Amino acid sequence: MKIKTLSASLTLLGCVAHTQAALNVDLTSASSIKAAAKLVAANLLTYYHGDEPGGTPGILPGPPPIGDYYWWEGGALWGTMVDYWHFTGDTEYNTKIQDALIFQANMPKNDYMPPNWTASLGNDDQGFWGLSAMLAAETNFQNPPSTDPQWLALAQAVFNTQAARWDMDSCGGGLRWQIPLSNNGYNYKNTITGAIFFNIAARLARYTNNATYAQWAVKAWDWTNSVGYIDKDYNIFDGAHVEDNCTDINPAQFSYTAAIFVQGLGFMYNYTKGSEPRWETAITGLTKRTLNIFFPDGIMTEASCELSDHVQCTTDMLSFKGYVHRFLSQTTQMAPFIAPTIMPVLKTSAAGAAKGCNSDGTCGFRWNTGSYDGNTGAGQQMNALGALMSLLVEVDPAAATPPVTNSTGGTSVGNPDAGAGTGAFEPEVIPVTTAGRAGAGIITTLVLGSFVGVLGWMMTRSGEGPKWVDPVLRKNPLMR
Ligand SMILES: *[C@@H]1O[C@H](CO)[C@@H](O)[C@H](O)[C@H]1NC(C)=O
Ligand SMILES: *[C@@H]1O[C@H](CO)[C@@H](O)[C@H](O)[C@H]1NC(C)=O
Ligand SMILES: *[C@@H]1O[C@H](CO)[C@@H](O)[C@H](O)[C@H]1NC(C)=O
Ligand SMILES: *[C@@H]1O[C@H](CO)[C@@H](O)[C@H](O)[C@H]1NC(C)=O
Numbered sequence: 001m002k003i004k005t006l007s008a009s010l011t012l013l014g015c016v017a018h019t020q021a022a023l024n025v026d027l028t029s030a031s032s033i034k035a036a037a038k039l040v041a042a043n044l045l046t047y048y049h050g051d052e053p054g055g056t057p058g059i060l061p062g063p064p065p066i067g068d069y070y071w072w073e074g075g076a077l078w079g080t081m082v083d084y085w086h087f088t089g090d091t092e093y094n095t096k097i098q099d100a101l102i103f104q105a106n107m108p109k110n111d112y113m114p115p116n117w118t119a120s121l122g123n124d125d126q127g128f129w130g131l132s133a134m135l136a137a138e139t140n141f142q143n144p145p146s147t148d149p150q151w152l153a154l155a156q157a158v159f160n161t162q163a164a165r166w167d168m169d170s171c172g173g174g175l176r177w178q179i180p181l182s183n184n185g186y187n188y189k190n191t192i193t194g195a196i197f198f199n200i201a202a203r204l205a206r207y208t209n210n211a212t213y214a215q216w217a218v219k220a221w222d223w224t225n226s227v228g229y230i231d232k233d234y235n236i237f238d239g240a241h242v243e244d245n246c247t248d249i250n251p252a253q254f255s256y257t258a259a260i261f262v263q264g265l266g267f268m269y270n271y272t273k274g275s276e277p278r279w280e281t282a283i284t285g286l287t288k289r290t291l292n293i294f295f296p297d298g299i300m301t302e303a304s305c306e307l308s309d310h311v312q313c314t315t316d317m318l319s320f321k322g323y324v325h326r327f328l329s330q331t332t333q334m335a336p337f338i339a340p341t342i343m344p345v346l347k348t349s350a351a352g353a354a355k356g357c358n359s360d361g362t363c364g365f366r367w368n369t370g371s372y373d374g375n376t377g378a379g380q381q382m383n384a385l386g387a388l389m390s391l392l393v394e395v396d397p398a399a400a401t402p403p404v405t406n407s408t409g410g411t412s413v414g415n416p417d418a419g420a421g422t423g424a425f426e427p428e429v430i431p432v433t434t435a436g437r438a439g440a441g442i443i444t445t446l447v448l449g450s451f452v453g454v455l456g457w458m459m460t461r462s463g464e465g466p467k468w469v470d471p472v473l474r475k476n477p478l479m480r
Protein backbone atom coordinates (compact mmCIF):
# COMPACT_ATOMS: atom_id res chain seq x y z
CA MET A 1 0.00 0.00 0.00
CA LYS A 2 2.62 2.40 1.03
CA ILE A 3 4.83 1.41 -1.83
CA LYS A 4 1.96 1.76 -4.26
CA THR A 5 1.24 5.27 -3.04
CA LEU A 6 4.87 6.15 -3.41
CA SER A 7 5.06 4.85 -6.94
CA ALA A 8 1.81 6.63 -7.80
CA SER A 9 3.18 9.92 -6.61
CA LEU A 10 6.42 9.26 -8.42
CA THR A 11 4.40 8.79 -11.58
CA LEU A 12 2.66 12.05 -10.86
CA LEU A 13 5.98 13.77 -10.37
CA GLY A 14 7.12 12.22 -13.61
CA CYS A 15 4.09 13.70 -15.29
CA VAL A 16 4.74 17.14 -13.89
CA ALA A 17 8.38 16.92 -14.88
CA HIS A 18 7.27 15.89 -18.34
CA THR A 19 4.99 18.87 -18.90
CA GLN A 20 7.76 21.11 -17.57
CA ALA A 21 10.30 19.74 -20.04
CA ALA A 22 12.32 22.36 -21.85
CA LEU A 23 11.58 23.46 -25.38
CA ASN A 24 12.89 20.81 -27.70
CA VAL A 25 15.14 22.44 -30.27
CA ASP A 26 18.32 21.66 -32.17
CA LEU A 27 19.98 25.04 -32.65
CA THR A 28 22.05 23.78 -35.59
CA SER A 29 18.97 22.80 -37.61
CA ALA A 30 16.91 25.38 -39.51
CA SER A 31 13.77 23.24 -39.48
CA SER A 32 14.08 22.59 -35.76
CA ILE A 33 14.59 26.29 -34.98
CA LYS A 34 11.60 27.20 -37.13
CA ALA A 35 9.38 24.58 -35.45
CA ALA A 36 10.36 25.91 -32.03
CA ALA A 37 9.86 29.50 -33.19
CA LYS A 38 6.36 28.58 -34.40
CA LEU A 39 5.42 27.40 -30.90
CA VAL A 40 6.90 30.45 -29.22
CA ALA A 41 5.23 32.80 -31.73
CA ALA A 42 1.83 31.16 -31.23
CA ASN A 43 2.25 31.65 -27.51
CA LEU A 44 3.32 35.27 -28.04
CA LEU A 45 0.18 36.02 -30.05
CA THR A 46 -2.04 34.85 -27.17
CA TYR A 47 -1.22 38.22 -25.59
CA TYR A 48 -2.73 40.09 -28.54
CA HIS A 49 -6.47 40.77 -28.57
CA GLY A 50 -6.54 43.89 -30.74
CA ASP A 51 -8.27 42.12 -33.63
CA GLU A 52 -11.03 40.71 -31.46
CA PRO A 53 -14.45 42.42 -31.21
CA GLY A 54 -14.06 45.58 -29.14
CA GLY A 55 -10.28 45.48 -29.41
CA THR A 56 -7.96 48.16 -30.80
CA PRO A 57 -5.89 46.79 -33.68
CA GLY A 58 -2.13 47.01 -33.18
CA ILE A 59 -1.84 47.37 -29.45
CA LEU A 60 -1.12 44.97 -26.63
CA PRO A 61 -3.39 45.25 -23.57
CA GLY A 62 -2.77 48.70 -22.06
CA PRO A 63 -1.63 51.27 -21.44
CA PRO A 64 -1.21 50.94 -17.66
CA PRO A 65 -3.32 50.80 -15.57
CA ILE A 66 -5.72 49.34 -18.17
CA GLY A 67 -3.20 46.67 -19.11
CA ASP A 68 0.50 45.92 -18.80
CA TYR A 69 1.78 47.35 -22.06
CA TYR A 70 2.52 50.83 -23.37
CA TRP A 71 1.69 51.67 -26.98
CA TRP A 72 5.27 51.33 -28.21
CA GLU A 73 5.44 47.65 -27.37
CA GLY A 74 2.77 46.91 -29.95
CA GLY A 75 5.09 48.48 -32.52
CA ALA A 76 7.92 46.29 -31.23
CA LEU A 77 5.69 43.21 -31.45
CA TRP A 78 4.94 43.72 -35.15
CA GLY A 79 8.60 44.22 -35.98
CA THR A 80 9.31 40.93 -34.25
CA MET A 81 6.57 39.29 -36.28
CA VAL A 82 7.81 40.76 -39.58
CA ASP A 83 11.14 39.11 -38.82
CA TYR A 84 9.30 35.90 -37.91
CA TRP A 85 7.64 35.81 -41.32
CA HIS A 86 10.87 36.77 -43.08
CA PHE A 87 13.04 34.18 -41.35
CA THR A 88 10.59 31.27 -41.28
CA GLY A 89 8.38 31.85 -44.32
CA ASP A 90 5.31 31.27 -42.12
CA THR A 91 2.62 33.65 -43.43
CA GLU A 92 0.06 32.78 -40.73
CA TYR A 93 0.24 36.19 -39.03
CA ASN A 94 0.80 38.45 -42.04
CA THR A 95 -2.73 39.85 -42.13
CA LYS A 96 -2.60 40.69 -38.44
CA ILE A 97 0.82 42.34 -38.89
CA GLN A 98 -0.31 44.47 -41.82
CA ASP A 99 -3.57 45.52 -40.18
CA ALA A 100 -1.77 46.46 -36.97
CA LEU A 101 0.96 48.53 -38.61
CA ILE A 102 -1.61 50.38 -40.72
CA PHE A 103 -4.22 50.92 -38.03
CA GLN A 104 -1.78 52.68 -35.70
CA ALA A 105 -0.22 54.80 -38.48
CA ASN A 106 -2.60 57.69 -37.74
CA MET A 107 -4.26 58.10 -41.12
CA PRO A 108 -4.37 60.39 -43.00
CA LYS A 109 -1.25 61.97 -41.47
CA ASN A 110 0.51 58.61 -41.48
CA ASP A 111 3.10 59.71 -38.96
CA TYR A 112 2.72 57.22 -36.08
CA MET A 113 1.55 59.92 -33.71
CA PRO A 114 -2.03 58.83 -32.98
CA PRO A 115 -3.90 61.19 -30.60
CA ASN A 116 -5.02 58.23 -28.46
CA TRP A 117 -1.50 57.72 -27.15
CA THR A 118 -0.43 61.31 -26.60
CA ALA A 119 0.13 60.74 -22.91
CA SER A 120 2.89 58.24 -23.60
CA LEU A 121 4.08 59.62 -26.91
CA GLY A 122 7.85 59.82 -26.81
CA ASN A 123 10.02 60.14 -29.88
CA ASP A 124 11.27 56.66 -28.95
CA ASP A 125 7.73 55.27 -28.81
CA GLN A 126 6.94 56.69 -32.25
CA GLY A 127 10.36 55.50 -33.35
CA PHE A 128 9.70 51.86 -32.49
CA TRP A 129 6.73 51.83 -34.88
CA GLY A 130 8.96 53.50 -37.47
CA LEU A 131 11.59 50.78 -37.04
CA SER A 132 8.97 48.13 -37.75
CA ALA A 133 7.74 49.94 -40.86
CA MET A 134 11.36 50.24 -42.05
CA LEU A 135 11.87 46.52 -41.48
CA ALA A 136 8.74 45.75 -43.50
CA ALA A 137 10.23 47.73 -46.41
CA GLU A 138 13.63 46.04 -46.04
CA THR A 139 12.19 42.54 -45.99
CA ASN A 140 9.76 43.24 -48.82
CA PHE A 141 6.88 42.40 -46.55
CA GLN A 142 3.55 42.42 -48.42
CA ASN A 143 2.63 45.93 -49.53
CA PRO A 144 -0.73 47.33 -48.36
CA PRO A 145 -3.25 48.55 -50.97
CA SER A 146 -2.17 51.87 -52.49
CA THR A 147 -4.94 53.67 -50.60
CA ASP A 148 -3.18 52.76 -47.34
CA PRO A 149 0.12 54.19 -46.12
CA GLN A 150 3.21 52.38 -47.45
CA TRP A 151 6.07 50.99 -45.33
CA LEU A 152 8.89 53.14 -46.66
CA ALA A 153 6.79 56.31 -46.54
CA LEU A 154 5.86 55.56 -42.92
CA ALA A 155 9.52 55.25 -41.95
CA GLN A 156 10.25 58.48 -43.82
CA ALA A 157 7.40 60.20 -41.96
CA VAL A 158 8.87 59.18 -38.61
CA PHE A 159 12.28 60.41 -39.75
CA ASN A 160 10.92 63.71 -41.11
CA THR A 161 8.84 64.53 -38.05
CA GLN A 162 11.79 63.82 -35.78
CA ALA A 163 14.32 65.71 -37.89
CA ALA A 164 11.93 68.69 -37.65
CA ARG A 165 12.05 68.36 -33.86
CA TRP A 166 15.87 68.32 -33.65
CA ASP A 167 16.36 70.83 -30.88
CA MET A 168 19.17 73.40 -30.88
CA ASP A 169 17.83 75.32 -27.90
CA SER A 170 19.82 73.26 -25.40
CA CYS A 171 22.68 70.78 -25.28
CA GLY A 172 23.88 71.82 -28.73
CA GLY A 173 21.24 69.62 -30.41
CA GLY A 174 19.53 66.29 -29.88
CA LEU A 175 15.96 65.13 -29.54
CA ARG A 176 13.83 65.53 -26.49
CA TRP A 177 12.40 62.31 -25.10
CA GLN A 178 8.72 63.27 -25.12
CA ILE A 179 6.93 64.85 -28.06
CA PRO A 180 4.14 66.86 -26.32
CA LEU A 181 5.60 69.56 -24.08
CA SER A 182 2.99 68.75 -21.44
CA ASN A 183 4.39 65.25 -20.86
CA ASN A 184 6.73 64.35 -18.03
CA GLY A 185 10.10 63.89 -19.64
CA TYR A 186 9.83 66.69 -22.20
CA ASN A 187 12.86 68.20 -20.46
CA TYR A 188 14.92 65.02 -20.86
CA LYS A 189 17.08 64.24 -23.88
CA ASN A 190 17.55 60.51 -23.76
CA THR A 191 19.91 58.26 -25.61
CA ILE A 192 17.43 55.67 -26.84
CA THR A 193 15.54 58.41 -28.68
CA GLY A 194 18.70 59.52 -30.47
CA ALA A 195 19.64 55.89 -31.11
CA ILE A 196 16.37 55.15 -32.90
CA PHE A 197 16.59 58.36 -34.96
CA PHE A 198 20.17 57.46 -35.92
CA ASN A 199 19.13 53.90 -36.80
CA ILE A 200 16.22 54.95 -39.02
CA ALA A 201 18.32 57.63 -40.75
CA ALA A 202 21.11 55.13 -41.47
CA ARG A 203 18.66 52.60 -42.87
CA LEU A 204 16.87 55.17 -45.03
CA ALA A 205 20.26 56.24 -46.38
CA ARG A 206 21.08 52.71 -47.44
CA TYR A 207 17.60 51.88 -48.70
CA THR A 208 17.10 55.03 -50.80
CA ASN A 209 20.76 55.93 -51.41
CA ASN A 210 19.85 59.50 -50.44
CA ALA A 211 22.82 61.18 -48.73
CA THR A 212 20.63 63.57 -46.75
CA TYR A 213 19.64 60.72 -44.43
CA ALA A 214 23.27 59.76 -43.94
CA GLN A 215 24.14 63.34 -42.99
CA TRP A 216 21.46 63.21 -40.30
CA ALA A 217 22.77 59.88 -39.04
CA VAL A 218 26.26 61.36 -38.74
CA LYS A 219 24.86 64.38 -36.94
CA ALA A 220 22.94 62.23 -34.44
CA TRP A 221 25.94 59.95 -33.80
CA ASP A 222 28.35 62.86 -33.37
CA TRP A 223 26.00 64.69 -31.04
CA THR A 224 25.44 61.64 -28.84
CA ASN A 225 29.19 61.25 -28.46
CA SER A 226 29.85 64.96 -27.98
CA VAL A 227 27.57 65.28 -24.95
CA GLY A 228 29.12 62.20 -23.36
CA TYR A 229 26.13 59.88 -23.64
CA ILE A 230 28.62 57.45 -25.14
CA ASP A 231 32.04 57.42 -23.49
CA LYS A 232 35.41 56.37 -24.84
CA ASP A 233 34.91 52.82 -23.55
CA TYR A 234 31.58 52.59 -25.42
CA ASN A 235 29.43 52.68 -22.34
CA ILE A 236 26.06 54.13 -23.34
CA PHE A 237 24.27 56.08 -20.64
CA ASP A 238 20.58 56.82 -20.40
CA GLY A 239 20.32 60.59 -20.95
CA ALA A 240 20.27 64.00 -19.23
CA HIS A 241 18.20 67.15 -18.75
CA VAL A 242 17.92 70.30 -20.77
CA GLU A 243 18.01 72.48 -17.61
CA ASP A 244 21.56 71.26 -17.04
CA ASN A 245 22.45 71.48 -20.71
CA CYS A 246 22.63 67.66 -20.73
CA THR A 247 25.52 67.45 -18.25
CA ASP A 248 23.65 65.62 -15.44
CA ILE A 249 24.06 62.26 -17.14
CA ASN A 250 22.04 59.36 -15.78
CA PRO A 251 24.53 56.46 -15.84
CA ALA A 252 22.02 53.60 -16.23
CA GLN A 253 22.76 51.35 -19.20
CA PHE A 254 20.15 49.45 -21.18
CA SER A 255 20.85 46.72 -23.68
CA TYR A 256 18.48 47.83 -26.42
CA THR A 257 20.05 51.29 -26.72
CA ALA A 258 23.41 49.70 -27.44
CA ALA A 259 21.96 47.20 -29.92
CA ILE A 260 20.03 49.87 -31.83
CA PHE A 261 23.26 51.86 -32.18
CA VAL A 262 25.25 48.80 -33.26
CA GLN A 263 22.69 47.97 -35.92
CA GLY A 264 22.57 51.56 -37.19
CA LEU A 265 26.38 51.60 -37.32
CA GLY A 266 26.17 48.43 -39.41
CA PHE A 267 23.96 50.23 -41.94
CA MET A 268 26.33 53.21 -42.08
CA TYR A 269 29.23 50.82 -42.62
CA ASN A 270 27.37 49.08 -45.41
CA TYR A 271 26.07 52.32 -46.95
CA THR A 272 29.62 53.66 -47.12
CA LYS A 273 30.85 50.28 -48.43
CA GLY A 274 33.26 49.89 -45.57
CA SER A 275 35.23 52.92 -46.74
CA GLU A 276 34.99 54.98 -43.54
CA PRO A 277 37.10 53.58 -40.68
CA ARG A 278 35.01 55.36 -38.05
CA TRP A 279 32.08 52.97 -38.54
CA GLU A 280 34.20 49.86 -38.39
CA THR A 281 35.94 51.12 -35.24
CA ALA A 282 32.65 51.95 -33.55
CA ILE A 283 31.01 48.65 -34.50
CA THR A 284 33.93 46.72 -33.06
CA GLY A 285 34.16 48.74 -29.87
CA LEU A 286 30.47 48.94 -29.15
CA THR A 287 29.83 45.29 -29.95
CA LYS A 288 32.55 44.11 -27.59
CA ARG A 289 31.36 46.40 -24.85
CA THR A 290 27.74 45.30 -25.32
CA LEU A 291 28.63 41.61 -25.19
CA ASN A 292 30.76 42.26 -22.13
CA ILE A 293 28.07 44.06 -20.14
CA PHE A 294 24.95 42.20 -21.21
CA PHE A 295 26.17 38.67 -21.95
CA PRO A 296 28.06 37.48 -18.88
CA ASP A 297 29.10 33.85 -19.49
CA GLY A 298 27.65 34.13 -22.99
CA ILE A 299 24.01 34.42 -21.89
CA MET A 300 22.02 37.59 -22.15
CA THR A 301 20.94 39.35 -18.96
CA GLU A 302 19.36 42.79 -18.65
CA ALA A 303 22.11 43.87 -16.28
CA SER A 304 20.48 46.95 -14.78
CA CYS A 305 17.40 45.14 -13.47
CA GLU A 306 17.98 41.37 -13.68
CA LEU A 307 19.80 40.90 -10.40
CA SER A 308 21.12 37.61 -9.06
CA ASP A 309 18.58 37.41 -6.27
CA HIS A 310 15.61 39.14 -7.86
CA VAL A 311 14.29 40.69 -11.06
CA GLN A 312 13.24 44.33 -10.84
CA CYS A 313 12.69 44.96 -14.52
CA THR A 314 9.60 46.85 -15.64
CA THR A 315 7.36 45.46 -18.39
CA ASP A 316 9.31 47.55 -20.92
CA MET A 317 12.67 46.20 -19.81
CA LEU A 318 11.41 42.63 -19.84
CA SER A 319 11.30 42.89 -23.65
CA PHE A 320 14.78 44.17 -24.50
CA LYS A 321 16.58 40.84 -24.92
CA GLY A 322 14.70 39.95 -28.08
CA TYR A 323 15.56 43.22 -29.83
CA VAL A 324 19.19 42.83 -28.87
CA HIS A 325 19.41 39.34 -30.34
CA ARG A 326 17.66 40.34 -33.55
CA PHE A 327 19.54 43.58 -34.11
CA LEU A 328 22.97 42.13 -33.35
CA SER A 329 22.36 39.21 -35.70
CA GLN A 330 21.17 41.60 -38.39
CA THR A 331 24.35 43.65 -37.93
CA THR A 332 26.34 40.61 -39.08
CA GLN A 333 24.61 40.91 -42.46
CA MET A 334 25.48 44.60 -42.88
CA ALA A 335 28.99 44.25 -41.50
CA PRO A 336 30.05 40.62 -42.01
CA PHE A 337 33.46 41.28 -40.44
CA ILE A 338 31.82 41.36 -36.99
CA ALA A 339 30.01 38.01 -37.37
CA PRO A 340 32.77 35.93 -35.72
CA THR A 341 32.50 38.17 -32.65
CA ILE A 342 28.72 38.21 -32.43
CA MET A 343 27.45 34.81 -33.54
CA PRO A 344 29.14 32.50 -31.02
CA VAL A 345 27.68 34.58 -28.19
CA LEU A 346 24.20 34.62 -29.70
CA LYS A 347 24.43 30.82 -29.91
CA THR A 348 25.19 30.23 -26.25
CA SER A 349 22.64 32.83 -25.28
CA ALA A 350 19.90 31.29 -27.47
CA ALA A 351 20.65 27.90 -25.91
CA GLY A 352 20.01 29.48 -22.53
CA ALA A 353 16.82 31.07 -23.83
CA ALA A 354 15.52 27.71 -25.10
CA LYS A 355 16.15 26.12 -21.70
CA GLY A 356 14.11 28.94 -20.19
CA CYS A 357 11.04 27.82 -22.20
CA ASN A 358 8.66 24.95 -21.60
CA SER A 359 8.05 22.34 -24.27
CA ASP A 360 4.76 24.12 -25.14
CA GLY A 361 6.57 27.34 -26.05
CA THR A 362 5.82 29.28 -22.88
CA CYS A 363 8.99 31.15 -22.00
CA GLY A 364 10.33 32.70 -18.84
CA PHE A 365 12.61 35.68 -18.37
CA ARG A 366 15.88 34.37 -16.99
CA TRP A 367 18.05 32.48 -19.44
CA ASN A 368 20.97 31.60 -17.19
CA THR A 369 19.34 29.16 -14.78
CA GLY A 370 18.91 26.20 -17.13
CA SER A 371 15.16 26.08 -16.59
CA TYR A 372 11.84 27.90 -16.93
CA ASP A 373 11.38 30.54 -14.22
CA GLY A 374 7.64 31.13 -14.60
CA ASN A 375 8.10 34.87 -15.28
CA THR A 376 5.91 35.28 -18.37
CA GLY A 377 4.61 38.03 -20.66
CA ALA A 378 4.65 39.31 -24.22
CA GLY A 379 8.18 40.66 -23.74
CA GLN A 380 9.49 37.33 -22.50
CA GLN A 381 7.94 35.60 -25.54
CA MET A 382 9.44 38.16 -27.93
CA ASN A 383 12.79 37.62 -26.25
CA ALA A 384 12.84 33.87 -26.79
CA LEU A 385 11.51 34.24 -30.32
CA GLY A 386 14.19 36.82 -31.09
CA ALA A 387 16.88 34.56 -29.67
CA LEU A 388 15.82 31.57 -31.78
CA MET A 389 15.46 33.61 -34.98
CA SER A 390 18.78 35.37 -34.47
CA LEU A 391 20.67 32.17 -35.31
CA LEU A 392 19.02 31.76 -38.71
CA VAL A 393 21.25 34.33 -40.41
CA GLU A 394 23.97 31.72 -40.03
CA VAL A 395 22.02 28.44 -39.97
CA ASP A 396 19.76 29.29 -42.93
CA PRO A 397 21.23 32.25 -44.84
CA ALA A 398 19.25 31.33 -47.96
CA ALA A 399 16.01 32.13 -46.12
CA ALA A 400 17.24 34.79 -43.70
CA THR A 401 18.33 37.15 -46.45
CA PRO A 402 19.84 40.60 -45.79
CA PRO A 403 17.70 43.74 -46.02
CA VAL A 404 16.93 44.85 -49.56
CA THR A 405 17.21 48.38 -50.90
CA ASN A 406 15.30 50.31 -53.52
CA SER A 407 17.82 49.09 -56.08
CA THR A 408 18.05 45.45 -54.93
CA GLY A 409 14.43 44.38 -55.10
CA GLY A 410 12.71 46.60 -52.54
CA THR A 411 9.20 47.40 -53.73
CA SER A 412 7.81 49.64 -50.99
CA VAL A 413 6.74 53.05 -52.27
CA GLY A 414 8.33 56.01 -50.52
CA ASN A 415 7.55 59.67 -50.10
CA PRO A 416 10.49 61.93 -49.17
CA ASP A 417 8.03 64.52 -47.84
CA ALA A 418 5.98 62.12 -45.72
CA GLY A 419 4.92 63.57 -42.39
CA ALA A 420 5.70 67.13 -43.50
CA GLY A 421 3.71 69.66 -41.53
CA THR A 422 3.00 67.32 -38.66
CA GLY A 423 6.48 67.58 -37.14
CA ALA A 424 5.68 70.68 -35.17
CA PHE A 425 3.52 69.04 -32.57
CA GLU A 426 0.51 70.98 -31.40
CA PRO A 427 -0.38 69.71 -27.96
CA GLU A 428 -3.57 71.76 -27.65
CA VAL A 429 -5.29 69.85 -30.44
CA ILE A 430 -4.52 66.52 -28.81
CA PRO A 431 -6.67 65.32 -25.90
CA VAL A 432 -4.50 64.19 -23.01
CA THR A 433 -6.18 61.19 -21.44
CA THR A 434 -5.54 60.29 -17.86
CA ALA A 435 -5.07 56.61 -18.65
CA GLY A 436 -1.51 56.70 -19.94
CA ARG A 437 -0.48 59.84 -18.13
CA ALA A 438 1.23 58.22 -15.21
CA GLY A 439 3.87 56.45 -17.19
CA ALA A 440 4.81 58.10 -20.39
CA GLY A 441 7.28 56.52 -22.70
CA ILE A 442 9.70 53.68 -22.67
CA ILE A 443 12.14 54.43 -19.92
CA THR A 444 10.42 53.80 -16.72
CA THR A 445 9.70 54.99 -13.27
CA LEU A 446 12.23 52.67 -11.76
CA VAL A 447 15.20 54.09 -13.55
CA LEU A 448 14.16 57.68 -13.52
CA GLY A 449 13.21 57.49 -9.88
CA SER A 450 16.50 56.00 -8.85
CA PHE A 451 18.37 59.14 -9.77
CA VAL A 452 15.97 61.43 -8.09
CA GLY A 453 18.47 62.31 -5.40
CA VAL A 454 21.07 63.31 -7.95
CA LEU A 455 18.87 64.84 -10.55
CA GLY A 456 16.13 66.24 -8.41
CA TRP A 457 13.10 65.45 -10.46
CA MET A 458 10.23 63.06 -10.93
CA MET A 459 10.19 61.89 -7.36
CA THR A 460 6.47 61.30 -7.75
CA ARG A 461 7.06 58.75 -10.45
CA SER A 462 8.72 56.18 -8.26
CA GLY A 463 8.29 54.79 -4.82
CA GLU A 464 11.37 52.61 -4.76
CA GLY A 465 13.98 54.52 -6.69
CA PRO A 466 16.32 55.72 -3.99
CA LYS A 467 17.00 52.17 -2.80
CA TRP A 468 18.25 51.13 -6.17
CA VAL A 469 21.94 51.05 -7.10
CA ASP A 470 22.90 50.30 -10.64
CA PRO A 471 24.46 46.83 -10.51
CA VAL A 472 26.48 47.50 -13.64
CA LEU A 473 28.07 50.44 -11.95
CA ARG A 474 28.72 48.45 -8.83
CA LYS A 475 30.12 45.35 -10.47
CA ASN A 476 31.92 46.53 -13.51
CA PRO A 477 35.42 47.91 -13.05
CA LEU A 478 35.42 49.42 -16.53
CA MET A 479 32.73 51.85 -15.48
CA ARG A 480 33.53 55.07 -13.73
C1 LIG B 1 -8.44 55.33 -30.32
O1 LIG B 1 -9.38 55.07 -29.28
C2 LIG B 1 -10.73 54.88 -29.73
C3 LIG B 1 -11.61 54.75 -28.51
O2 LIG B 1 -11.17 53.70 -27.72
C4 LIG B 1 -10.78 53.66 -30.64
O3 LIG B 1 -12.10 53.48 -31.13
C5 LIG B 1 -9.80 53.84 -31.80
O4 LIG B 1 -9.78 52.66 -32.57
C6 LIG B 1 -8.42 54.14 -31.28
N1 LIG B 1 -7.51 54.42 -32.38
C7 LIG B 1 -6.24 53.99 -32.38
C8 LIG B 1 -5.42 54.40 -33.56
O5 LIG B 1 -5.76 53.33 -31.51
C1 LIG C 1 25.61 73.32 -23.87
O1 LIG C 1 26.14 72.10 -24.40
C2 LIG C 1 26.61 72.23 -25.74
C3 LIG C 1 26.99 70.83 -26.21
O2 LIG C 1 27.83 70.18 -25.31
C4 LIG C 1 27.75 73.22 -25.79
O3 LIG C 1 28.20 73.35 -27.12
C5 LIG C 1 27.26 74.56 -25.26
O4 LIG C 1 28.34 75.47 -25.22
C6 LIG C 1 26.67 74.40 -23.88
N1 LIG C 1 26.07 75.66 -23.48
C7 LIG C 1 26.27 76.20 -22.29
C8 LIG C 1 25.53 77.47 -22.01
O5 LIG C 1 27.02 75.68 -21.46
C1 LIG D 1 13.40 53.59 -56.40
O1 LIG D 1 13.79 53.11 -57.64
C2 LIG D 1 12.87 53.37 -58.67
C3 LIG D 1 13.37 52.67 -59.88
O2 LIG D 1 14.74 52.91 -60.09
C4 LIG D 1 12.74 54.86 -58.87
O3 LIG D 1 11.78 55.14 -59.87
C5 LIG D 1 12.28 55.45 -57.58
O4 LIG D 1 12.25 56.86 -57.69
C6 LIG D 1 13.20 55.08 -56.45
N1 LIG D 1 12.65 55.55 -55.21
C7 LIG D 1 13.39 56.12 -54.29
C8 LIG D 1 12.69 56.48 -53.04
O5 LIG D 1 14.58 56.32 -54.41
C1 LIG E 1 26.86 44.95 -47.20
O1 LIG E 1 25.81 44.00 -47.04
C2 LIG E 1 25.79 42.99 -48.02
C3 LIG E 1 24.55 42.16 -47.77
O2 LIG E 1 24.66 41.45 -46.58
C4 LIG E 1 27.07 42.19 -47.94
O3 LIG E 1 27.08 41.20 -48.93
C5 LIG E 1 28.25 43.12 -48.11
O4 LIG E 1 29.46 42.40 -47.95
C6 LIG E 1 28.21 44.25 -47.10
N1 LIG E 1 29.27 45.21 -47.36
C7 LIG E 1 30.39 45.26 -46.66
C8 LIG E 1 31.34 46.34 -47.03
O5 LIG E 1 30.66 44.49 -45.75
Ligand SMILES: *[C@@H]1O[C@H](CO)[C@@H](O)[C@H](O)[C@H]1NC(C)=O
Pocket residue numbers: 160210211212213416417
Ligand atom coordinates in the same frame (compact mmCIF):
# COMPACT_ATOMS: atom_id res chain seq x y z
C1 LIG F 1 16.45 63.04 -49.90
O1 LIG F 1 15.97 63.13 -48.58
C2 LIG F 1 15.65 64.45 -48.18
C3 LIG F 1 15.30 64.41 -46.72
O2 LIG F 1 14.10 63.79 -46.49
C4 LIG F 1 14.56 65.01 -49.05
O3 LIG F 1 14.28 66.35 -48.68
C5 LIG F 1 14.95 64.94 -50.51
O4 LIG F 1 13.87 65.31 -51.31
C6 LIG F 1 15.38 63.53 -50.87
N1 LIG F 1 15.91 63.51 -52.22
C7 LIG F 1 15.43 62.70 -53.14
C8 LIG F 1 16.08 62.77 -54.48
O5 LIG F 1 14.52 61.90 -52.92
